[in-house]
Amino acid sequence: MGYLLVAACASLAVWLWLTLGQGMFWRTDARLPARHAPARWPSVAIVVPARDEAGVLPHSLPSLLAQDYPGEAEVILVDDGSTDGTAGLARRLADAHPGGLPLTVLSPGEPGTGWTGKLWALRHGIAHARSGTGSALSSDPDSGPDAGPGPGPGPDYLLLTDADIAHAPDSLRELVCAATAADLDLVSQMARLRAVSVWERLIVPAFVYFFAQLYPFRWINRPAARTAAAAGGCVLLRTEAAVRAGVPESIRQAVIDDVSLARAVQRTGGRIWLGLAERVDSVRPYDSLADLWRMVSRSAYAQLRHHPALLAGTVAGLVLVYLVPPAALLAGLAAGRPAVAWAGGLAWLLMAGTYLPMLRYYHQPAALAPLLPLTALLYLLMTVDSAVQHYRGRGAAWKGRTYARPGDA
Template sequence: MVVLGILALAALAGWLYLASGHGGFWRTGPGLPDGGADPPEWPDVVAVVPARDEAAVLPETLPTLLAQEYPGDFRVVLVDDGSTDGTAETAGRLATERLLIVPAAERPDGWAGKVWAMSEGVRAAGGPEFLLFTDADIAYGPGALKKLVRAATTGERDLVSQMATLRTHTAWERLIVPAFVYFFAQLYPFRRVSRDGARTAAAAGGCVLVRRAVLDRAGGLGRIRGALIDDVALGRLVKRSGGRCRLDLSRDVTSRRPYPRLADLWTMVARSAYDQLRYSPPLLAATVVALLLIYAVPPAATLAGLAALALGGGARAALAAGALAWTIMTLTYVPMLRFYGLSPLRAPALPLVALMYAAMTVDSARRHYTGKGTPWKGRTPAKRSPTPS
């Protein structure tokens, strides 16, 4: 019980820091403003939509992008990345004069599939002032594009990214999706991403508006050609080249991709979790230990302390530290649950979801070392060696 008490105190120290000193990662606002001053002249924007086997979702999403009211010149380039389900034909039936459909050329060695498709879209885009990289499953609310461009121009930002609201229609989605966004914000606190001079850099790949000149100055997409987590890599590329970034949660940008089964969500996380850790066994071990300490120890110490007290033992330190850490954890998760319209009563179960994420991360490494990878859209990423930090 002494060891558990020490671990509970360590977990409590961790949560005191996370809640008060980690960029307010748990806050879900304020998001992009609805109004504000318009730019003197609205810049040209080209949206680049990499699409591989997206025929089922395009009728729900592509029309919302094409219908954006925008005072400047706005075009959409959809890159058909070797689809076998009639993606290009489906897009063609939805086309307006704004849409250009281009087939991706054969992918060179060393390029991740999505990044290559993005690059092909940039090649076809011409010379707009801004590029909007967006996924085929992303739908846009009215006025969303104007808000993005206004934030970039009047706020003098070189990259503006919106974390899309994900689907929470099924029981598994409601359990895992809000925690997925919560953990992402914990890794990359949005306020730190948006703060000039802060080292934290990221973006959310479903919606990334970037200045073309800044992207070119940073070396272009070729600098991140092999990235599986292309959004974070793009955010780092822009910020580390001196660009100013902004990242927010959004209700105007929504994902229509369903994840009805646990297996679907498991694949989503396991596909890139070990890549996030740079294929490093020490980082994997440290991540699992940190997840256990921060998320598993507080409820374990609380329950063990209550049991010891019921049996007449002395475990007040473990109980107090564990219960306080669990309470702080719960309170920081409530805003994300409310953002998704879910009951705050779900918040105390966050440790169980964290243990599932730890298992997904370990499984991601297992798939890597067994050479299986995690197939995505019919492709399996090549096995990689650890990358230095």
């Protein structure tokens, strides 16, 4: 019991530090900064990488085609080797919205050596936008594996958004207003993920909570920030900053491409901003635990740079920070050790209290807050499974592809 008291006090100290000293990560008021309409609306190319997305495309692509944007804009969907008719469906959806933004569908073929599929698709979408080859609805038969970056400067901005993300009609306009008003090179909104099924409600809000704990939005959004991150579902990127950072070529092997993108832009002098979205939503369902497990475990070990020592430290940290408090409270009450119970209870209370704002953001009941240790245990197991799959040669697997550790390709 003495060891448990030490562990409980250590956990309480960590939670006091996290609550007060980790960039107020638990607050959910990081929304788009003050914005106003620019004197001239910049041109924007919306690039959408898509692999086997026929199930969600009817709920997302029309929202892009229907963007109410005063400037010049186009949508470029890059079909990344889909087998479910994604490209044809995109064309039919565009035909059904004749007054919307023009759509181009590209099919660049299988990724080149050392490229992840998403970044390969983004490479070709950005190259097409910069080449100025037009925005009429078409398939580009010349966008094969050897297609390179476009020769021209292209649009002023690139909106990189996933195929499962639905945007409100004014989404692009608001992003551009924020970027131009604050002179930002990268503006990213973390789309509100779906939280409808039982497992989504238990795991999804915690996913964003843990992300904010690792990458506090306030730290990222400071003018002289040293912390960098983005949310890959919605990234408005100044084309000039992309060229300066050499993206996506400079991050072509990245599995966690959004964080790598933000670091590349920041490293080359770009100003970045990250916050929570109001009306940018993921429409992808994760109805089962298995679906969510695959979503998390495919990149969890990559987040730890495939390093066993970092894995061990992460597991120990999750146990100390999330599992010790309820264990100490229950054990202390059972053994009549009030000091153990108090230390564990206060740590658990801080944990639940900092989780409440994220639950409110996701319109979930406060009763889920005390269950955060259970959710953390699931994330611990997902992380360990991610490492196991990596050493079995099945790590970073997504939609039929498995990516090697950077440097191993």
